[in-house]
Amino acid sequence: MLKSMGIPEEEIKKFSKPEYWIEFFAPKWIEDFKNLGYSIDWRRSFITTELNKPYDSFIKWQFKKLKEKGYIKKGSHPVVFCEKCNFPIGDHDRYEGEGVVPEEVILLKFNLNDIKIPVMTYRPETVYGVTNLWINPEEKYVEVEVNKCERWIISPNAIKNLINQDFEIKKIKEINGNELIGKYVENPVTKEKVMILPAEFVDVKIGTGIVMSVPAHAPFDYIAIKDLKNSGKFDLKDLNFKSLIKIDNYGEFPAVEIVEKMKIKSQKEKEKLEKATEEIYKKEFHTGILKIGNLKGKKVYEVKKQLIEEFINRNYGVKFYILPKEVICRCLTKAVVKIVKDQWFICYGDRKWKELAYQCVDKMKFYPDKIREDFNYVIGWLNDWACTRSKETSLGTTLPFDENQVIESLSDSTIYMAYYTIAHYLQNGKLKEEKGYSESFFDFIFYGIGDIEEVSKENNIDVDKLKKIREGFIYWYKNGFQLRNSGKDLLQNHLTFCIFNHVAIFPECNWPEGIGINGHILLDGVKMSKSKGNTIYIKDAVKEYGGDVIRFLCAYAGDSGMDDANVELKEAKTIETKLVNWYNFSINNYGRGVEVYRKIDKWFENILIKILKETEKNYENCNTKSALSVGFFSLQNYFKWYRRRCIKPNKNLLEKFIEIQTLILSPVVPHICEEIWEKIGKKEYISLSQWPKLDIEYSEDEEKSEKIISNLYEDIKSVINLCKLDKIKKIKIILPEKWKYSFVKELEEKLKETRNFGELIKIGVKYNADMKKIQRYIQKILKSGFDEYLENEEEYIRDAKEFFENEFKCEIEFLESGEKDSWPGKFGIIVI
Structure with missing residues (x-):
């Protein structure tokens, strides 16, 4: 990777020291961002960990506050663990499996005489419907002694997982899977005897390598039982399914119904079986009602934890943790669940703390708003988080109350937004500084408490400077930060941690105000990857295409949102051409145009208002694609039509258009916009200019007037194509009689009450007109609706006469009646 960046071999050796990564790359990132034209106050730059003493002391202050409030504790807890690195791994430490946390399940102990057959299940309520156990006859199993009191049969792979979770395991002997086939075991809950049957789909790497079968509710189990019955190898005539859970739109045996509905014929149709399983399990868990057992009548999702506790208390099973998806450490080792002792945890499972986080989310703005539900969901399931690692293996701020531990990277980056407000005072624009600060310093700056003279003495800092720092924090943070935007992968950790820590550390007036989410970057529709050879570094992209093009x-x-963003690099040249064309057009046309103000000018000014409002809304909601789609591409298309319509634009309006278009583009392509701004005679920087405003209100009728013109233009083109005339002398446009506007208005009102043809036709009688034409018109309206029209559309049509004559190179004549029928919004056309 380092070689591909053009870093020399002798330089690469220096990266063996973790500190050198920061020393080397931080200035490079700043240089790249500057070349891209990012508007950043670089005075506030800093790095984290103990390498930067002011920030290091800030984090120590934060963790002391958390501990004072009881939000940090030491104890034993299941964590995602890398055995090679020998520490818990958070999301930032993972190559794969971000967001995955240990999930609590139960090992139910079926009895084979004096030996236990433990079976892992996510769904303890289904134990009432077990018809058999599945075991893989081709695999090896082991008999082990567990905690010096029981003997179990499990897969060899399960030994390590059990040891990691504090089970004491002693291996006794190996057993072939086929030795267990046909034996009967006792269900610990129902006390029924069920047979062990063979199934090659059983994966010995999952759980204990033995699976319980509930064919009434599990599609995999049903199809496997069906296959075994058809084989005739086992006498299964007495194997009866049990209906356990009632769900809508399904009968007694949902698994049977969905397998038949999806026409699944064998176990080899794994994809279809997985889809069927997902549908049934989701419906049963979220909406299912239990039909059996002492919790009969309860919803399935309500009883899971209760059943696990009950079964463990009665020694029917033991608690176990698994990873629902594979997690790979960045060292490429597969992670496990481990019960870690003497581990420091942040107590995100604390109920009262969760309530504060929910309150904060209720008041916040989210971009897009629908992610509010995702944050509430994460707050709900988030539990204790391992926040430290051994000092011997990691960089980080030393935990202030345990000198052997350092704080991991997702835990020391939750309130640094507050540090931005004061960083330039403490670090003088440098990435790191040697001087740290006391607790009393941060208490004064963030809370305004303490004696300023004593704080000044203790920290060797001037009183006036202290006041300035305090004022700076209040200025930026009086309502919390307005927006923190980040990738979707950080929603379930960094961003949610940010909310938790703010509500714990700061008063409500400093809680976060807004959070935005964006997807990952695709390049020309494909995920970037070294193996595909489609990665591109910022410095190379800027060098080849220019900063503005890459920004665009x-x-x-x-x-904004969870969808991935697709950077279409193949469009770079097209965008470059469009931006250069806009630059040339702006500087060559600003100040030109005619003084006369026409109907078409009024229409285009109205369009500018509409575009401004829509673009502003999109920018405010972090929807940059929509902002450009409306504010650049749509506006350019409107302007092309405007120029065709008027030939010579109005001078003031053309200037407004050039200013507005350039201002709309300026957040995205600042370099070229600053150039345009200067060339057209503006004195201030465009980046310091106000968002444009127009004095008139948007009018829907004004926009509709031109839509009527463009519709008529397209209709005339269609008629000309049908006529196939060599030369056109005249186009006659038949305008609707005045009574038709009154009739259509009445018809619109009546349609709000009824669509009965007989009732509608009665309206036409009083107009003393051709009833056949009225009947045809009503039939058309009932089928396809009204054409867009205005009661005063005639004046717009007549005003566009010169446009039509220029476009079609012939005489235009308007008639109020003629051979062709004409209705509001739909005009008769005769081409001669």
Whole structure:
């Protein structure tokens, strides 16, 4: 990777020291961001960990506050653990499996005489419907002694997982899977005897390598039983399914119904079986009602924890943790669940703390708003988080109350937004500084408490400077930060941790105000990867295409939200051409145009108002793609039509258009916009200019008037194509009689009450007109609705006469009646 960046071999050796990564790359990132034209106050730059003493002391202050409030504790807890690195791994430490946390399940102990057959299940309520156990006859199993009191039969792979979770395991002997086939075991809950049957789909790497079968509710189990019955190898005539859970739109045996509905014929149709399983399990867990057992009548999702506790208390099973998806450490080792002792945890499972986090979310703005539900969901399931690692293996701030531990990277980056407000005072624009600060310093700056003279003495800092720092924090943080935007992968950790820590550390007036989410970057529709050879570094992209072009492509790649953004690098030259064309047009046309103000000018000014409002809303909601789609591409298309309509634009309006278009583009392509701004005679920087405002209100009728013109233009083109005339002398446009506007208005009102043809036709009688034409018109309206029209559309049509004559190179004549029928919004056309 380092070689591909052009870093010399002798330089690469220095990266063996973790500190050198920061020393080397931080200035490079700053240089790249500057070349891209990012508007950043670089005075506030800093790095984290103990390498930067002011920030290091800030984090120590934060963790002391958390401990004072009881939000940090030491104890034993299941964590995602890398055995090679020998520490718990958070999301930032993972190559794969971000967001995955240990999930609590139960090992139910079926009895084979004096030996236990433990079976892992996510669904303890299904134990009432077990018809058999599945075991893989081709695999090896082991008999082990567990905690010096029981003997179990499990897969060899399960030994390590059990040891990691504090089970004491002693291996006794190996057993072939086929030795267990046909034996009967006792269900610990129902006390029924069920047979052990063979199934090659059983994966010995999952759980204990033995699976319980509930064919009434599990599609895999049903199809496997069906296959075994058809084989005739086992006498299964007495194997009866049990209906356990009632769900809507399904009968007694949902698994049977969905397998038949999806026409699944064998176990080899794994994809279809997985889809069927997902549908049934989701419906049963979220909406299912239990039909059996002492919790009969309860919803399934309500009883899971209760059943696990009950079964463990009665020694029917033991608690166990698994990873629902594979997690790979960045060292490429597969992670496990481990019960870690003497581990420091942040107590995100604390109920009262969760309530504060929910309150904060209720008051916040989210971009897009629908992610509010995701944050509430994460707050709900988030539990204790291992927040430290051994000092011997990691960089980080030393935990102030345990000198052997350092704080991991997702835990020391939750309130640094507050540090931005004061960083330039403490670090003088440098990435790191040697001087740290006391607790009393941060208490004064963030809470305004303490004696300023004593704080000044203790920290060797001037009183006036202390006041300035305090004022700076209040200025930026009086309502919390307005927006923190980050990738979707950080929603379930960094961003949610940010909310938790703010509500714990700061008063409500400093809680976060807004959070935005964006997807990952695709390059020309494909995920970037070294193996595919489609990665590109910022410095190379800027060098090849220019900063503004790359910014435009990134902004147009997607809106805020969970969807991935697609940077279409293949469009770079096209965008470059469009931007250069806009530059040339702006500087060559500003100040030109005619003084006369016409109907078409009024229409285009109205369009500018509409575009401004829509673009402003999109920018405010972090929807940059939509902002450019409306504010650049749509506006350019409107302007093309305007120029065709008027030939010579109005001078003031053309200037407004050039200013507005350039201002709309300026957040995305600042370099070229600053150039345009200067060339057209503006004195201030465009980046310091106000968002444009127009004095008139948007009018829907004004926009509709031109839609009527463009519709008529397209209709005339269609008629000309049908006529196939060599030369056109005249086009006659038949305008609707005045009574038709009154009739259509009445018809619109009546349609709000009824669509009965007989009732509608009565309206036409009083107009003393051709009833056949009225009947045909009503039939058309009932089928396809009204054409867009205005009661005063005639004046707009007549005003566009010169436009039609220029476009079609012939005489235009208007008639109030003629051979062709004409209705509001739909005009008769005769081409001669």
